[in-house]
Amino acid sequence: MASRPIAVDVEHLHKTFRIPEHRVHTLKERALHPFRRTAYEELRVLDDVSFRILQGEFFGILGRNGSGKSTLLKCLAGIYRADEGRIRVAGHLAPFIELGVGFNPDLTARENVVINAVMMGLSPAQARERFDDIIEFAELQRFVEMKLKNYSSGMQVRLAFSTMVQADADVMLIDEVLAVGDAAFQEKCFEIFDSLRAAGKTIVLVTHDMRLVERFCDRAMLINSHRIEGIGDPKEIAQRYLDANFIDAAAEAADAVLLERAHISDTWTADDQGERSDIGAHGEPLRVYSLIEARDPIPDPEIRVWIENEAGARVFAASTLEFGRRIRDFARGERRMFAVRIENRLVSDTYHVSVLVRSRARPQEVSAIRHRAARFSVVGGEHVGGLYDLEHTIQLEPVGKEVTT
Amino acid sequence: MTTSAPTPPALRDIHGPSALGGGFQRFCYLAWVMAATDFKLGYFGSALGYLWSLVRPLLLFGVLYLVFSQVIRLGEGVPNYPVLLLLNIVLFTFFTEASQNAVQSVVRRENLVRKMHFPRVTVPLAAVLTSALNLVVNLVAVFVFILAYGVNPRPSWLLFPVIVLVLATFTFGVSLILAALFPRFRDVEPIWAITGTILFYGSPVLYPIELVPDDWQWVVLANPVAALLETARVAVVDPTAPSVAEAAGALAWVTPMVVFVAVCVVGLWVFNREAPRIAEEL
Numbered sequence: 001m002a003s004r005p006i007a008v009d010v011e012h013l014h015k016t017f018r019i020p021e022h023r024v025h026t027l028k029e030r031a032l033h034p035f036r037r038t039a040y041e042e043l044r045v046l047d048d049v050s051f052r053i054l055q056g057e058f059f060g061i062l063g064r065n066g067s068g069k070s071t072l073l074k075c076l077a078g079i080y081r082a083d084e085g086r087i088r089v090a091g092h093l094a095p096f097i098e099l100g101v102g103f104n105p106d107l108t109a110r111e112n113v114v115i116n117a118v119m120m121g122l123s124p125a126q127a128r129e130r131f132d133d134i135i136e137f138a139e140l141q142r143f144v145e146m147k148l149k150n151y152s153s154g155m156q157v158r159l160a161f162s163t164m165v166q167a168d169a170d171v172m173l174i175d176e177v178l179a180v181g182d183a184a185f186q187e188k189c190f191e192i193f194d195s196l197r198a199a200g201k202t203i204v205l206v207t208h209d210m211r212l213v214e215r216f217c218d219r220a221m222l223i224n225s226h227r228i229e230g231i232g233d234p235k236e237i238a239q240r241y242l243d244a245n246f247i248d249a250a251a252e253a254a255d256a257v258l259l260e261r262a263h264i265s266d267t268w269t270a271d272d273q274g275e276r277s278d279i280g281a282h283g284e285p286l287r288v289y290s291l292i293e294a295r296d297p298i299p300d301p302e303i304r305v306w307i308e309n310e311a312g313a314r315v316f317a318a319s320t321l322e323f324g325r326r327i328r329d330f331a332r333g334e335r336r337m338f339a340v341r342i343e344n345r346l347v348s349d350t351y352h353v354s355v356l357v358r359s360r361a362r363p364q365e366v367s368a369i370r371h372r373a374a375r376f377s378v379v380g381g382e383h384v385g386g387l388y389d390l391e392h393t394i395q396l397e398p399v400g401k402e403v404t405t
Numbered sequence: 406m407t408t409s410a411p412t413p414p415a416l417r418d419i420h421g422p423s424a425l426g427g428g429f430q431r432f433c434y435l436a437w438v439m440a441a442t443d444f445k446l447g448y449f450g451s452a453l454g455y456l457w458s459l460v461r462p463l464l465l466f467g468v469l470y471l472v473f474s475q476v477i478r479l480g481e482g483v484p485n486y487p488v489l490l491l492l493n494i495v496l497f498t499f500f501t502e503a504s505q506n507a508v509q510s511v512v513r514r515e516n517l518v519r520k521m522h523f524p525r526v527t528v529p530l531a532a533v534l535t536s537a538l539n540l541v542v543n544l545v546a547v548f549v550f551i552l553a554y555g556v557n558p559r560p561s562w563l564l565f566p567v568i569v570l571v572l573a574t575f576t577f578g579v580s581l582i583l584a585a586l587f588p589r590f591r592d593v594e595p596i597w598a599i600t601g602t603i604l605f606y607g608s609p610v611l612y613p614i615e616l617v618p619d620d621w622q623w624v625v626l627a628n629p630v631a632a633l634l635e636t637a638r639v640a641v642v643d644p645t646a647p648s649v650a651e652a653a654g655a656l657a658w659v660t661p662m663v664v665f666v667a668v669c670v671v672g673l674w675v676f677n678r679e680a681p682r683i684a685e686e687l
Contacts, residue, residue, distance in 0.1 A: 078522030081421025081681040091414030
């Protein structure tokens, strides 16, 4: 892999938007306030971003909304100019930021394909040459002379996608276009991704769907708060993204930040004898263990463990707060195990264990988080629904018939 | 599916959007495809289609001709006045229509500007080209009319394509300034609409240049459009008409040429300065 040539090289990229606080749009406003200097708010969107993508790699960029991932894509595509830094790309790059850029509803498929392909960098002659392939790939042979406005949205997407595939780019930038379309279309997109991969194309996929990253990417990058938070194995990056994504909810605070002062190295469930098991029998005690390793000292710590079901409903939480007193500070490098023993009244389903470590004094600063760190299934018991099987009895009695006349 | 080339392409720098750049061929393809599409869509869905591009100046011509030859009698004593009026209207309509289309062109193509990397100049250029296509269609009709009126072709007609080319270049220069400024200053649009009307009456479109007081002729002819209309008149319609030099002195060409060069240079400079960030201003 190291011997493969570089396809995209980004070095120390910075990008700041200047947002005018009061937008002066008309001359009258200018004339009325001639000396008022427009005040700008500087909005840093990308802060010293550097990475390399190798040729033939399927590279995922993950990030929450507003993290700067779309701006990065637009800088790569040459739509925004970088303030500082250098971007180099090997060969022809086709951005696919929106489906069917330049598509016009009043034109036929044929005309639209030519426009779109020219936008993507083909010549009109090349576009016409490849038109049959494009239409065949989109499976729209019967609708060639139909106006685009009469196409279903799925058909439009198919047309746009096959034009992109035929655009002959060395590097393709794809931005969450899969958000549209139904399940059948998504399957088709996945097939296209697989075939593009097989053809050895370099693909940069920007998304907030970690499943896509896990399924297709060779490597992934996580962008958080305008910086690169990690590059590496897609599974690991996806997990970190998930952690970052759920940090607000987990910390029950807005604007929670992850400081990574600790590492949750292992989390597992066990039966009452302490034997590791990802199956918990209903009605039997269940144990949850989490191994925490402090990288930096954590004063006045809190460790919290919670269980949620597949649908994401939090069914149970336990915390060191329950001790009712301050627990000993974590020293640098110290390892401790947090254990919870539960009377398992959960109904049979699949559950996930998540773990959070933070300082009691600053609850929005999270020292470590591991979202859905362990999974277990509950089996046995007889229940008709609900989340818990609460202790209960049932009765059914005949009620005397009162005859009213 | 095509497979990637065996020899990997070399790394090259991505500099972000610019006015030009990105290869001359791609530049031409883009401008042409955008212009042709707009031309096609311009009359989409109307029964008469392209004919409308002809009917509009003809109707304007009909009204103006009636008013200025029958009511105000401005055209009396002017050789081939109806032909002159028609040619002037068609050329001037091109200038105003193209520049007015160009004003909002960048904003209208927002979805392209914000989603694709391409030389930004192609956007106003396409707006001017669309109008130029209309102009070509109209000029065919105008020359049929000119011949039918009894004006005989002369070698000086060969100058006419040059005149049209210079007019289109000037229109493009004006369009660059307008298109670059509009995203930031929305007043550009009404200001230019009024300016268009002022220029229409301030140029020898309806009246021949001789009717302007001698001392003022050079002011009128400082406008390159006016100078070009007058040159077209001499070359095509009426060889006896005063040329620009005859009307306003031997140095008369100096002012319109300075204006022409200034507008084109300023246009390129302004657009080039705005182009890198134009996507962020929208």
